[in-house]
Amino acid sequence: MAQEIIKILMTDDHPMIIEGYQNTLLATKKESQKLIIDIATNCDESLELINKSISLGEHYTVCFFDISMPPSSDGEFKSGEDLALYVRKKTRRTKIVMLTMFDESYRIHSIINNIDPEGFLIKSDITSRELASAFQAVLHNPPFYSGTVNQIIKRTRFSNLEVDEVNHHILYLISKSMKNKDIAKELNLSLSSIEKKKKLLKEIFKVEEGDEKTLIEKAKGYGFLNN
Known part of the structure; x- marks a missing residue:
């Protein structure tokens, strides 16, 4: 069986968090999957990797963006939300997963309306099992929203x-x-x-x-x- 090559970009300004996510995905991937994971800890690093992948025609399969990020050196990109919007404008082939510590209803609705991410996870909801399930769902049956996100959406819809x-x-x-x-x-x-x-x-x-x-x-x- 041919391997499914999955290119991933993880952007978070906390290296230990990235390491935890990376280890979880590598440990729980399917045997048929080969993961190639790039990491970025600020907007500039993330942009460099995104632009390089686009120029080479090797688009990321999935990008994980923490919402709260230090701004880019030119001040144009102020958050993971800005990075996600940039990827959306450049390509619809890449699946986007947003990560945040915050559970503010307005921000969550705004991100869903503007970015329509394939995954949206509140960090306090994330366990290794939740992240593994989210990753496979984002790849094959999006969207995947963590419990807190789903609760907020349901309350306003109802x-x-x-x-x-x-x-x-x-x-x-x-x-x-x-x-x-x-x-x-x-x-x-x-x-x-x-x-x-x-x-x-x-x-x-x-x-x-x-x-x-x-x-x-x-x-x-x-x-x-x-x-």
């Missing part, structure tokens, strides 16, 4: 409330006590647009005008924000 990404972002910023003018600046929207969107959100969540405290409480209750 609410049957339609909240688009921009409005979800506004909810998140309101929960951080940002003023309208600062939200407008953050999202590059006019102040009147922010006011209209906040009014719409209050209609969606059936909250009286001006009652932002109840709006945030209801958004948390429906899973759009963390408690």
Whole structure:
């Protein structure tokens, strides 16, 4: 039987974590699989490897990206999320797995909407068995989301409330006590647009005008924000 050659890029700024993931995948791979694993501990190293693989026509099969990464030296890439978006623009052949310590509902929905990763793992969910299962699922039956990610997605979907990404972002910023003018600046929207969107959100969540405290409480209750 011919071996299935799987090229992997792991990007995480904690070498011990990469070593653990690497050892797990090598120990649990199928006999028919040959893994070639490259590692990067910052955005610059990751970009160099990504661009080299593309120029050689040897695209990675799977890229693992930790979301929280030191920015690239030119400041263009500020996170693993930026690296994942770059890979998505360059090729759809590479499967993407996002890794994070954070379980903020808004960030998780944003990454799913913008990147649509084949895998999404919260680090606190990961065991050796979970990582091994995720890897095989990403290769042959994506997507694979870890337990916490699935719970967050289910809560908002079961609410049957339609909240688009921009409005979800506004909810998140309101929960951080940002003023309208600062939200407008953050999202590059006019102040009147922010006011209209906040009014719409209050209609969606059936909250009286001006009652932002109840709006945030209801958004948390429906899973759009963390408690």
